Amino acid sequence: MNQTFRVDLRGIVDLLSHHLYTSPQVYARELLQNAVDAITAAHGPDAAARKSGRIVISSADSTDSTGDGSLTVSDNGIGLSEVQVHELLATIGRSSKRDELGFARHEFLGQFGIGLLSCFMVSDSIEVTTRRADEPTVLWHGSSDGSYTVRPATSGEERAEPGTTVTLRPRPGCEHLLTRDAVTELVTHYGAHLPHTVTVDGVRITGGPAPWDRLENEDPAQRRARLEAYCERVFGFTPFDMVDLAAAEAGLRGVAFVLPMPANPAVPAAHRLYLKQMLLSEGAERLLPEWAFFVRCVADTAELRPTASREALYEDSLLENTRDTLGDGLRAWLVRLSRQDPARLREFLRVHHLGVKALALHDDEMLRLVTDFWPMETNVGPLTLAEFRERYGVLRFTPLVDEFRQLAPVAAAQGLAVVNAGYVYDAQIIDRLVTVDRELEAETLRAADLTTHLERLTAAEEQAIAPALAASDRVLARLGCDLLVRSFEPSGLPALYLLDDDTAFQVDLRGAAEQADDVWASILGSFQTTEDPRPRLVLNHRNALARQVLALDDAELRATCLEGLYVQALLLGHHPLRPTDTAVLNQSFLGLIGRAVAGGAR
Known part of the structure; x- marks a missing residue:
């Protein structure tokens, strides 16, 4: 037997407020979205016709307020008939911006049929007064418990023109979100660049130029000053430079502001993105390629798809192509800069x-x-x-x-x-x-x-130091180091410690294996090579001190001096000292002091 799902509206509202939307303040954005879409449906895709659209908002502080803290949002859009009210307003997930209204889905801001539910985050009831063309005015009243009523308007309740009015009465604890200051701030934040006339308590919110607009009779210096002021106000920095962005396929226009200070490439860049001139997100990520972390941009798009929460972009091939196109624009700016400045x-x-x-x-x-x-x-x-x-x-x-x-x-x-x-x-x-x-x-x-680039000794020089060289080799072998003697500049440098990355890795492996248990020693041993690579201490035969050390007859003193030269070479090469090296440093230093003191006493 087929049955239908039963929906707990309170649970849905909780899901929206805690998991889909980041804040109850988005109710203002959703009300604006519905009004804009209604105007779009009424006036069609013609931009000039849409300018006749009006959205009138009266806050709880308005002189026309009923005194119960209510908020009203009215538009002169297409409105709904009684049949559409039953079918669309009372069905979760079915968008009112459907093709039967006469336009393709992408003409509208909303696509998911859940926007009105966001109002339940600030109000326990929603009243909708709507009229479509020659149809009578209809009143719809929905409650957060899942019930609703629909009835024809009585005398004094009718709308004089087609359109819709939404009335919200604040739920306890949300009164502050419906005040004039709060509503003005929210509507300005989300809808300041809408092409329609939007007013809050009689004060117009829209009308100023958007950052991506190119104004008539505005010279480059004036536009730069306007954009710099916008960047300072919105992003908090004076840009190093500005780059106009465009991606025709996505209907995107925008401006990228180049940061004047270094940015962390590991932190995703957050951009300000509008959808059909209404703010979608202040923190849109992945709009630009990952390498473009040195810019922050503001852009408006007509075609990119938002997620259900309308706070991010849906990742699809169009967004990927748009990202590449915008990256090409930034790349072209860099090439231009290399040629012109x-x-x-x-x-x-x-x-x-x-x-x-x-x-x-x-x-x-x-x-x-x-x-x-x-x-x-x-x-x-x-x-x-x-x-x-x-x-x-x-x-x-x-x-x-x-x-x-x-x-x-x-x-x-x-x-x-x-x-x-x-x-x-x-x-x-x-x-x-x-x-x-x-x-x-x-x-x-x-x-x-x-x-291989250092000068080898002559045969006579090698023969002269051969006896001392064998003994010195044994001293350094205890430290895991090989000894070479070469002639090189600067002559003031007595010794050079050479350790490449591969040798260092093998040395660390051997040290770790010696301290690990049998299981780990076996695992580490699998990474070791059959060879026994060692770092090299290269004594400089052009250095007088190095030659004198090799010429010492006292084997113990020669060993102490070699250990001192070894540690000094480590320090000069910025190498870390192992516990063994630290012990050798102390031993050679104190041994040489002891020799000097003993010699002075005699």
């Missing part, structure tokens, strides 16, 4: 380089822009990749910041220019640049590679 582009990049670099990973034009205009850190001073390539030919870089700090001074002394590609996106940008430009020669310089 390079200095201003550099100023922009100093603040928002992360967004542009993210875009450069898959956009050739942005890749060129980053290559030509963004100065990267190198060991010969800040240089763009284009300047570095022009001066040094080979694009030599290191992908880790810590490694760059180790290598930078030594590489520079050997005449090797190196780019620090350890910051976000830099290494990927260089990799992509090599892919795009086949003539570009790039080379990764790692800590282990630097030794």
Whole structure:
């Protein structure tokens, strides 16, 4: 046996107020939406005809108020017949903006047939007085307990013209939401840019220009001043620049305001979005591509679909295409800036380089822009990749910041220019640049590679230090380090500690496995290589102190000095000290002091 669902209206209202809508204040938006849609149905899609639409709101403080705190919202829209009142107002989920009214669904703001229910969040009863064309006036009264009545209007209750009036009486605790100040603020917030005449207690709310409008006889300087004032008032900052946005497929017009300060790319950008000139959301996300976190925009759309709560956009192919189109507009602005005002582009990049670099990973034009205009850190001073390539030919870089700090001074002394590609996106940008430009020669310089650029000792020099070298090797082997002797600049640097990322990983694995139980040691062991990579301590044979240490006859003193040079190289390379290294630091420092004191006493 077929049966129909029974709906608990109080439960539905609770669901709306706690889970669909973020605040009971949205009742004002839904009443405006219904009035605007009624005007649209009455006057058709012609924008000029819609301007004759009127929405008259009387608050609880109005001189025409009945004194019971009620709010009325009247429009001169299409109105409803008695049959439509029964069919549409009393059926949850059936939208009154249906095709039978003569227009396609996308002409209307509301689509879900639940907007009027939001009024139950502030009122226990809703009264609707409506008249359609030559039909008689009908009164509908709905209660939050799920009951409703419909009757013809009596003398004195009729409407003089087609349209609808909605009357709300506040439920206990919601009186403040129906006062003049509250209603004026809410209606201004949601409907200030509507094309119709909207008044609250006789004061007009609409009529001012929208930010996306281009006014006649307004020169660029005046428009810029108007938009800057809007941005300061709404978003709270003076924009670095402004970019007009448009997406014809979505019927979208808008303005993007470029932030004058860095933005966190991990925090989604929130934009102010209108649907057919009525505020949809102050925090619309994913309207722009993720890389465009450096702008905040205000826009009006005619075609993008809202969610049921009308506080966000429905994710579909149209929104995806619109996002790409708006991203193209921002990209074109950056290209324009690079050609017309390079200095201003550099100023922009100093603040928002992360967004542009993210875009450069898959956009050739942005890749060129980053290559030509963004100065990267190198060991010969800040240089763009284009300047570095022009001066040094080979694009030599290191992908880790810590490694760059180790290598930078030594590489520079050997005449090797190196780019620090350890910051976000830099290494990927260089990799992509090599892919795009086949003539570009790039080379990764790692800590282990630097030794190939250092001068080897002569045969005579190696023979002279051979006895001490074997003993010194054993000292450093206890610290998990290999010893090399090379000649390099600067000669004032006695030792250099070289540890690349792969070796550091294997060293950490071994240390963790030694301290773990058998199960975890077995798991960690599966990640270890068969080789035994070790960091290297490179003694500088051009340094007098290093040569003197190797020439010491006292094996114990030589070991203490080597341990001191080892720890000093760690500190100079900004490497963290293990407990073993800290113990060696104390031991070598105190041992050398002890030797000095003993020598002084003699």
